[in-house]
Amino acid sequence: MIAGDVYKMESHSVSNIVQRGGTILKSARSKEFMTPEGRKKAYDNLQSLGIEGLIAIGGNGTFTGAMIFGNEYGIPTVGAPGTIDNDLYGTDYTIGFDTAVNTALDAIDRIRDTASSHDRIFFIEVMGRDSGYIAIQSGIAGGAELVMVPEVLTPISQVVDTLKQGWSRSKSSSIIIVAEGDEEGSAQEVADKIKLQVDENADIRVTTLGHTQRGGTPSAYDRILASRLGLGALEGLIAGQKNVMAGIINNELVYTPFEDTIRLPKPINEDLLRMVKILSV
Template sequence: MKNTIKKIAVMTSGGDAPGMNAAIRAVVRTCAFYQIECVGVYRGYQGLIEGDFITLDARKVSNTINRGGTILKSARSKDFRTKEGRAKAYENLLKESIDAMILIGGDGTFTGGMVFNEEYNFPCIGIPGTIDNDIYGTNFTIGYDTALNTAVEVIDKIRDTASSHNRLFFVEVMGRDAGFIALNAGVGSGAEEILIPEEDLGLDRLLESLKRSKRSGKSSSIVVVAEGDKIGKSVFELANYVEENLPQYEVRVSVLGHMQRGGSPSCFDRVLASRLGVKAVELILDGKTNLMVGIINDKIKTTNLEKAVKGKHSINKELLRVSDIMSI
């Protein structure tokens, strides 16, 4: 490994995700293992512009692997989208004698790192941290497994009420542009229908499916809806449409919202974050840059940041087929 790197910065940016702290911990302790200094950047790119840094060592990240959220905070930064903002960030990095950055976040985070690398040739490595699981170059992103299990647990509870009152529940889960949580949580919780942005089910087919469920003897139903689904303007409008056209159903809506972001990370997310954090530091020490580290078929792989941002992480078509069969 090369010894030109003496100090590495780590930040979390964009939406928080369970397991981000485990990733920070892994980066800090890997730096300590290789006798490299580590600096935390508060509030992502905005903190980079404002010089909001903290020195981190192995003891400062004790008891963080089990904590949700991010100890380094997160924020959106309009200033970093400007050349002036990025120039200030670069100035602060030089002032602190920081040699490279590790960025934990999603496509917006990686886009910022990619632009920064192009302008200043500053070494950047990305770690995918987003509950949406919509990053190309990895089977799983940090936080997805925890969010998925949170959604399934809550839907299970909602089904208790649905079956007790013979109700139809529309349950909206996160997924603005991707239906990974909705599809897997829907299959895992036995939902009668799953609505995702990638597949336009259509109102007519939804109504027919619900009629079929009623005819088959089902007294209650669960429809899991990704927030980015295109059938209705909102899940509430969708629920109203169904209630008007199928008056035999008593319809309710439950929006899970930000509860899916919170909570202690699952074992899977803790292990994934640890593996990716170690590899991110080692890539920098090997002189690599402008890469994202991910996991494919349980092997750690790297992907160019641009490809990670622009590539398409496809929905599992086989799981869609399974969902159709299970909803009979």
């Protein structure tokens, strides 16, 4: 918008992209848009191009920018929640989350294959700076012994207890999922702390998935969610919605003010957290 780098998209513009990860728009965070001058340029460009509404895809950073821009210039904007962390209030799931969970799960499954042949403790770091959603869902689905998330305190002593209980039941190996934002540090840091507190012969291994979770062919769930939310954002815009995010809650399309999606925390799913404990026994 700031550079006026705009082109019209027809239906054939999106042919054969549905199976690709990443973005064909190549949009990314813009520092210039955070300045009044940048936003002025963007507004002038939209004006001269006759563009009367925006759909913003992203998370809280994106929506904060869109809200400020909307307040300054009155351009109606509807948001679509696109972030793998699933940390947005106003929707059950965000676009990219299901794919990220399956990518993390694939890594857990592969490690589990080797876990059955050797005695080891594996730490796997998944994304989630403020949110344990990926950690919890991939941990349940992968049968992890423990999941460490930012929303819940899991002191090192509790990790050690869990490991020792597993050994006492002669479990051959243990898999612990660490969300990157856990208060005990990264998976490597947690592993280093654990090493000091268990048998020195324990074989401790760390996997850090990093940006692998942000790419890959999107899952069916994500594509259908994206289709519904994209259509919902468009139809909302046409119907006069502005400064709201389109979301799906309990299978229904809902619009939540940007203000709320930005301000309100998304509570962690207590049911799933309870299930981690039950299933890891």
